[in-house]
Amino acid sequence: MANDLIFYTNPQSRGRVVRWMLEEVGKPYRTELLDYDTTMKAPEYLAINPMGKVPALRHGDVIVTEVAAICTYLADAFPDAGLAPPPRDRLRGPYYRWLFFAAGPVEMAASNRALGLVVPSGRERMIGYGTFEATMNTLESAVSQGEYLLGDRFSAADVYVGSHIGFGMQFGTIEKRPAFERYVARLFARPAALHAKQIDDDLSAARQPG
Numbered sequence: 001m002a003n004d005l006i007f008y009t010n011p012q013s014r015g016r017v018v019r020w021m022l023e024e025v026g027k028p029y030r031t032e033l034l035d036y037d038t039t040m041k042a043p044e045y046l047a048i049n050p051m052g053k054v055p056a057l058r059h060g061d062v063i064v065t066e067v068a069a070i071c072t073y074l075a076d077a078f079p080d081a082g083l084a085p086p087p088r089d090r091l092r093g094p095y096y097r098w099l100f101f102a103a104g105p106v107e108m109a110a111s112n113r114a115l116g117l118v119v120p121s122g123r124e125r126m127i128g129y130g131t132f133e134a135t136m137n138t139l140e141s142a143v144s145q146g147e148y149l150l151g152d153r154f155s156a157a158d159v160y161v162g163s164h165i166g167f168g169m170q171f172g173t174i175e176k177r178p179a180f181e182r183y184v185a186r187l188f189a190r191p192a193a194l195h196a197k198q199i200d201d202d203l204s205a206a207r208q209p210g
Contacts, residue, residue: 005029006058011204014067015055017163021071023192025081068103075156083156091150095157098149102161105129110173143183162187
């Protein structure tokens, strides 16, 4: 049944977030490893994702790209994993809110900071995140309300938001704050997160020359 879920990735990519999500879901899946300059740009893969980027997920005849979309899809496709509030649950709103806050303002603010791009003073209303400081302060407030973004309930939103914060602090695009470090430490200690990291670390080491 592993063929029902096919995961296209590279161990040195944002596919690590989806790997963690797949491990949380706990269903069998098959991994297709792609290289940046060859198989990722081959016609066979471009038919799956015309952007020529990973990760991507095939579930039967459904193809999903974009990390936030894949995480959201998997949570809904496998509700028994308990990674998303039910559609009519009051927590569904904040669940969507923080997933797509990370996919929008956080992603854009961190990327611009990494590139040294600064929004001109007085032009903040033209950009989705306003200011880097406002975005980080909002993010800090979100992860400080409880153990997880939905209080005491872990969800796919934590997989996605926690990955953004963890990788951002690792690569210097998100500043280290105690609230961020505590939140990420809780998440990355989860068995599924540890197992996913080990899989991708091993794959990355095996693909190194020599």
